[in-house]
Amino acid sequence: MNSIKQIIQDILCYIKVRYNKVSGYENGLIILMYHSVTDLIDNKDDIGRTVPENLFDIQMNYLKKCGYNVISLKKGIEYILCKSSLPKKSIIITFDDGYEDNYLNAWPILKKYNYPATIFLISSYVDRPRNFDYLLEKGIHARSLDYNQIQEIQIDSDLVTFGFHTKSHVRLSGQDASALDDELSVGLSNLEKHGIKTDLFAYPYGGASTFNEIVIQKLEALKILAACTTITGINKPGDDVFRLKRMHIAWYDDIRNFRNKLVGCDKWIKKITNIKERLT
């Protein structure tokens, strides 16, 4: 039964690849969204926060094997702002929250493939590295990067860029003016005090309801160039750079799922396999 499902997936994927060539889908820019890269996955990770180290390596190798052109987020923004062109199959790698395992586990793999990436930091956790409070509530222990680790990454090369992910990881749309100022202006200047100057941002939680025009205006006033959401999709020239779409990658994205997401046939496959499951 499993192999029939796999054959259906492969056929659909092939059709989608052909369609992508006709429709220009290949000109769309994919921004991958990772969080934690660790083998310490527990059964509390129901939102897909983690990717095992080995799977991350396999996914990076897949990008290489399939001729993907991994570029920095900055280069991608230039493309979306219609200021430059990009080779087909260009792709961007991002990490949210600034987990210590990004330094311990993901960074060596990024270096192995020479892939640029952006890590979005929560300033209060980098100021005082500790377990993330909002994960501790669920009983999950995951530590933040510290400034020494960030500095080591920065000194080593410019492969990894750091972005900003607020001061304490709150939903920005519900904040009043002073809380918004604290989360954005104060948080950003805390990073700057430690030598991290950035104009890249990712909204915490990142769905369409977690930010609004007031938040975007505030980010623009702080000279932020672009902001990533967690809304699923690809980005095209002319799109709003304060509403960048991403592709969430998690522990359940084995290489077939990963391929399906990159090609854009994962939704078809979900629909079709659901129909099959309902029939059987």
Ligand SMILES: [Zn+2]
């Ligand atoms: Zn986050």
